Structure formats: C-alpha cells, structure tokens
Amino acid sequence: MTDAQDTAADSSLRTTGGTPPDDAGSSATGAPTPLLEPREGIPPVIADAASLTEVISAFAAGSGPVAVDAERASGYRYGQRAYLVQLRREGAGTALIDPVACPDLSGLGAALSGAEWDLHAATQDLPCLREIGMIPTRLFDTELAGRLAGFPRVGLGAMVEGVLGYVLEKGHSAVDWSTRPLPEPWLRYAALDVELLVDLRDALEKELDRQGKLEWALQEFDAIATAPPAEPRKDPWRRTSGMHKVRRRRQLGVVRELWETRDRIAQRRDVSPGKVLSDAAIVEAALSLPANVHALAALNGFGHRMGRRQLEQWQAAVDRAKALPDTALPQPGQPVAGPPPPRAWADKDPAAAARLSSARAGVTALAEQLNLPQENLVAPDTVRRICWEPPKAVDTDSVEAALTGYGARPWQVALVTPVLVKALSAKGA
Numbered sequence: 001m002t003d004a005q006d007t008a009a010d011s012s013l014r015t016t017g018g019t020p021p022d023d024a025g026s027s028a029t030g031a032p033t034p035l036l037e038p039r040e041g042i043p044p045v046i047a048d049a050a051s052l053t054e055v056i057s058a059f060a061a062g063s064g065p066v067a068v069d070a071e072r073a074s075g076y077r078y079g080q081r082a083y084l085v086q087l088r089r090e091g092a093g094t095a096l097i098d099p100v101a102c103p104d105l106s107g108l109g110a111a112l113s114g115a116e117w118d119l120h121a122a123t124q125d126l127p128c129l130r131e132i133g134m135i136p137t138r139l140f141d142t143e144l145a146g147r148l149a150g151f152p153r154v155g156l157g158a159m160v161e162g163v164l165g166y167v168l169e170k171g172h173s174a175v176d177w178s179t180r181p182l183p184e185p186w187l188r189y190a191a192l193d194v195e196l197l198v199d200l201r202d203a204l205e206k207e208l209d210r211q212g213k214l215e216w217a218l219q220e221f222d223a224i225a226t227a228p229p230a231e232p233r234k235d236p237w238r239r240t241s242g243m244h245k246v247r248r249r250r251q252l253g254v255v256r257e258l259w260e261t262r263d264r265i266a267q268r269r270d271v272s273p274g275k276v277l278s279d280a281a282i283v284e285a286a287l288s289l290p291a292n293v294h295a296l297a298a299l300n301g302f303g304h305r306m307g308r309r310q311l312e313q314w315q316a317a318v319d320r321a322k323a324l325p326d327t328a329l330p331q332p333g334q335p336v337a338g339p340p341p342p343r344a345w346a347d348k349d350p351a352a353a354a355r356l357s358s359a360r361a362g363v364t365a366l367a368e369q370l371n372l373p374q375e376n377l378v379a380p381d382t383v384r385r386i387c388w389e390p391p392k393a394v395d396t397d398s399v400e401a402a403l404t405g406y407g408a409r410p411w412q413v414a415l416v417t418p419v420l421v422k423a424l425s426a427k428g429a
Helices: 003-008 049-061 106-111 122-131 142-149 156-164 184-195 197-211 214-226 249-269 279-288 293-297 308-323 342-348 350-370 380-388 396-405 410-425
Strands: 063-072 082-090 093-097 116-119 138-141
Touching: 049 082, 049 093, 049 106, 063 122, 063 184, 063 197, 082 122, 082 184, 082 197, 093 184, 116 122, 116 197, 122 138, 122 214, 138 142, 138 214, 142 156, 142 197, 142 214, 156 197, 184 197, 197 214, 214 410, 249 279, 249 308, 293 308, 342 350, 350 380, 350 410, 380 396, 380 410, 396 410
Parallel strands: 063 116, 116 138
Antiparallel strands: 063 082, 082 093
16 A cells, blocks of 8 residues: 555545445445535536625635636637636535636635635646636645655546545546536536545645645645746747648748638637648648649648638638748747757767756656656756756855746755756766
8 A cells, every 4th residue: 555545545534425434435445436426416507697696605605725627628619718617615515607607707716815726737727717817826736736745647536536535427528618508417527526626635735744745735836826827829830730740931831821820710710720720731731832722622631521712711821821932931940948959968068968867867866766756846947957057156056046046946946956966066067
C-alpha cells in the first residue's frame, strides 16, 4: 500500500453520496463503489435572474470551501466559453448554472470571494470562469495536489476512486455542452463532478501534510490564483497541425491566409474551426498552391461535399497569398525568445550543453527522491534558460535570484538551487 493509499484507507475521509457506510462499503483495498446519483438528486438548471439570486444567497450563507467546475464545448463551438457551471458547498447543496442564460455571474463570484474554491485542473477552467465574472482569491487544485503527492494518475475519476473509493460516471466529458436543453444523464454527470470534490480536497490536504508538501501546494495554488490572464498567442496560425511539412515562405503565406479566413468564418458561425476546414486541408492547399477552384477541389479536404461557393472562398484565400509581395510573406520559423532548442546546444555552446545535461540529471534525481513530476519541481524552460545564460558569478544567491526571476516559487527555489549551483559550477561547464 502506497502512502497515498494508506491515507485513502482512513474511513474518516469517506463521503457516502447518500449511502451510509457499512461493513460492505468500498475501501481503498477493496472494490470501489459506483457513485450513481447526487446526494440531493439532480438540481434544476439555473437559467433566470430570480433563480440565480436565490443561488447566490444560498451559497453566500453556506460554509467551508466551494467545489467549482465548468463544462465547455471544445471541438463543437468557437472559443472556450463555459456552457455549464457546477458548484457545491456545505449548507447550500449543488447548483447547476446555465451561463448562456445567465452570462454575468460576477454577483456569485463576489459572494464567494472570501471562500476557498476547489477545482480539478484549475488552469483549464479559470479562463472561462473569468469571462463570466467568477474569479477566486483562494483555491485548492485537486489535480495539482495529486501530482505533488506522487499519484501516478491524476484525472478526477482516478483520484476519486484511488483516494475515496468511489467510481464516478464516465462518458460525457467530451459531449457538446452547448446543447439545449441538456439531457438528464449529462446533468447527473455534471452534478457528480462536484459531489466529492471537497472530500477529495480534504483527503489530499491530509496526505500532503503527512508528506511535508502542504506548504509547497499552498504556494502553487496561490501562484495560480494570482496569475494574470494569459497574453494572446502571437501568430496562432503557426500552430496548424502538420506545419512541419511547410517550408517555403509562399506556402506559409497560404497557411496564414487560409487559417485567418477559417477563423473569421468559425467565429461568425460560432463553431469549432476544425468543423469549417481541417488543418490537414490547409496544409494540403499550401503545399499544392492550386491554380483554380477545379485544382483545389481535387485536394484532400476539399472534396465533393464542399459546395462551389465554399471552394471559391478558399481559392480566393489561396490567391490572396499567392499575390502577396515577397516582403509581406511570413518568415519560416517563429522568433524564439530565449535559448535555442537543446539539440543544437552541443554545436553552438558545448559548455552550455554540459551544464544542461548535469542540471537535468540532478533535477530528475531530486524529483524521483521527492516522488513528484520533475516539471512540478521546476519548469524545464527555467532550467534551460539558466543553463544557457547562467549568472556571471555562480553562487547560491545568484541562482536563487535567477530562479525567482523566472517565476519559481520559494519552495522550488530552496530545493533546486543546490542542484543548479552544482551543475553550473561543474568542471567543463
């Protein structure tokens, strides 16, 4: 039995989901118990101002942490907006809120501003929650807690089963949550996602404390809660799948023009860009540079199901790119801020390559000793940057300052500094 499983076996960490524990109940070492229904049943979906006001009052009067989750329609709709928000709090029960009907949840966010929000994989949900006015000041991320505690599988279902001994319903995570009305099985799934989240949080807090990692986790959670919104990605068209095949600047111009045309259409129609035109089709057109609609229609991704008008709009995009002067064509590759790819270090700077090899080995060994993923111990990009351009005088103070400057938390700085000082000071580095 692992340390985490030992914590899971503590029956005081159990929640019953409406079924009282007994001798035949689940345990971390026995068969897990399916969790089929929320404790108070499936709540009605909140879709009007009056009902939302009641929910805000109930949750403001509740106690303890608030379990929060959001469902998006990735792969179906444009963007990453929330199409359902689920909450649960002691004294308030569970609420399912339709953010399409109630697009401004800032009042709810304000009512919960002093509470700890419990989320699973918080960085995935926080952007869409922020869009509707829900911004936590304190949070507990059960996925990140699981990583720091050394769990090999940190999905919500795996964590609930491994820690609490219950099996959550699966199968609706990737459905089109923009569907209205939402089917009852989907609502049941959504309610169960927050049913045990606070119980899981409590169990993981106990486990992290037992391992001496609780302060690390609290620093990580604070960093997530206080992080500013991500900056818009520069040249997002460069992330088109299959771009490695496109090498000439004219072809890159076609990718950019087709990608931007597709994005405008997808945004206007509120559908996933991939449903408008596939990445594979964009790359195919860029490589072929079709001369006319007939040639375009012969390419994969522009088949018989595409109408003449659609083909003409795509060919117009290709023609615009073909007509661009050379000075307006994109350059191959992206401007890289920071060090080059590590595979090039041996030729460009052998000493830096030696530093990086030593640092990686030290970080890997320390992460294994601490039983956590090395990327959670320190960001790999931070290690690369410091090894490529180390402090002029390598010592504890200078390495601590460099790590802090790249955003490492105090617990990471304390643990990783000796490893990097050794790697940067090694003979040959």
